[in-house]
Amino acid sequence: MEISQLYPTISLCVYGFFSNLRPSEPFLTAFLMGPDKNLTETEVVNEIYPIWTYSYLVLLFPVFLATDYLCYKPVLILQATSFVVTYAILLKAQGVMAMQLLEFFFGLATATDVAYYAYIYSVVEPAQYQRVTGYCRSITLLGSAAGSLAGQILVSVGQVALLYLCVITLVSSVLAFIAPWFLPMPSKSLFFHLNSGAKERVKSGHLDGQKHLDKAEDTERVPLKMNDVVMVTKTSDDSSNSLVDVLRILWKDFLQCYSCPTLLAWSVWWALATCGYFQVINYAQALWEKVLPSQEFEIYNGYVETVSTLLGASAAFGVGFVKISWAVWGELSLCIFSVVMAVAMYVMDTVRNIWVCYISYIVFRATYMLLITIATYQIAVNLSMQRYALVFGVNTFIALLLQTLLTLVVVDTAGLGLDVFTQFLVYAGYFTVIAVVFFLAGLYKLVSKRCSKTDGETNIKDSDSLSRDSPPISEQLPQIPDT
Structure with a gap:
C-alpha cells in the first residue's frame, strides 16, 4: 500500500477505534435507571429508546445522498460531532426530553456510519478494498470490545461509579473527533460530480447486466467487479449529476x-x-x-459484550474457511440458525436467570454476526461499488422500517407499550417466523432443483431414444440419381 493511501487508512482506523471505545455502553440502562438520572423503566424502555429507531430511519436516506454529494469527509466530521454531543448530553443533562434528544443525536451518528466505510473506498485503489475493509471492521470491533472490557474492570475491580464511565466515553469521543479533520479531502464520487463520459456510462448501466447477478447462484465468493467501479477524479470539466439523475440511476x-x-x-x-x-x-x-437489578447486585454486562463481540468476530472470520454450497443450502442454513436465535430469545425471556440470559445473548449475537458475514459475502458477489452501497443501504432501510413498525406496536407507549419480558417473547416469535419462511423457501428450492434435474434426465433419455429409433442421417436425405 502506498504512503498516500496508508495515511488515511491509519487515520480512519484511529477514528474507528476511539469512536467505538465506549466503556459506558454496557451499563447505559443501569446508568439511566440509577440514582444519577433516576428514570423509570417505562421512561427508558418505552419513551426514550424508541427515538433512536425513528431518527435512524428518517435520517438514513438523506445522509446516504449527502455522504456522496459532500465527498464523505464532512459527514465523518458530522458523525464525530454527533458522538461528542451525545455523550455530553448523557453526562450533563437530566430528564426524559434531554435523553430523547440524546437518542436523536445517536441516531444521527449511526446513520452517518455509511461515511466511515465509503470514505476509504474513495482514497485507496480498488485492489486494496478487501484489505482496508478488513482493517476498518477489525479496529471497530477491537474498540468496542476494549471499551466493554475496560468498563467492566473499572466497575468490578476498581469500584468506579458509572458516571465516570460516561466521562471516559466522552473523552474517547473527543479524541475521535480530532482524527477526521486530518483526513485528506477525497476527489472521487460514486454518483455525483461525474464527468460527461462517466455519466453516460453509469446511465447506460455500468455492469454487464443480469448475467453477472445470476452468477451468484453458483458462485461462492467472487471479488467485486473492480473494473466496473465508477469513481472519477474531479477536474475543472466535471459536471455534477442532478438529484433527479442520481435517483433515476439508483x-x-x-x-x-x-x-x-x-x-x-x-x-x-x-x-x-x-x-x-x-x-x-x-x-x-x-x-x-429486571432479572438482576444493578442497584442490588453486581452486574457483568461488560464481560458479556466483550465475549459476544470477540466470539462473533471469530465466527465471522472463521466462516471464510468453511466450504459449503451456500447457493444450495443457504435458505435452510438461515432457517436453522434463525431457530437458534429464536430459542436463545425464548430462553432469555422465560428462564430469567442472569447467567442464562448472558449465555443466550452471547449465542444470539455471535450467530447473527456469523450469518450477516455470510450474507455480506453472498450479496457482494459481482456487484460494483455503486450497487454494493445501494443494496446494503436499501437492506438497512427496510430493516429500520420494520423495526420502526415493531417499535411502534410493541414498545412505544403510543402502541401496546409492553413490558420488557413480553417484548422478548414477541422477538422469539419473530425469529421463529423468519425460520419458517426460510424453511419453506429452502424446501421449495430443493424440490425445484430435483424436479429440474429429473426433467433434464428425462429429456436426455428421450433424445437418446429418438436417436436410436431414427435412421442414419444419410438415409433421411433424398437420393440423388447418378448421372
Missing part, C-alpha cells in the same frame, strides 16, 4: 439488483434479521436490569 440499479433470486433471498433475511437484532441489543440491558 432506481434502475435497484430493479436490476433485486431481480436476482439469490440476492433477493439473502437481502430479505438481512432486513428481517437486522430488524430483530437491533431490537434485542437495544432492550437486552433493560431485561437484565
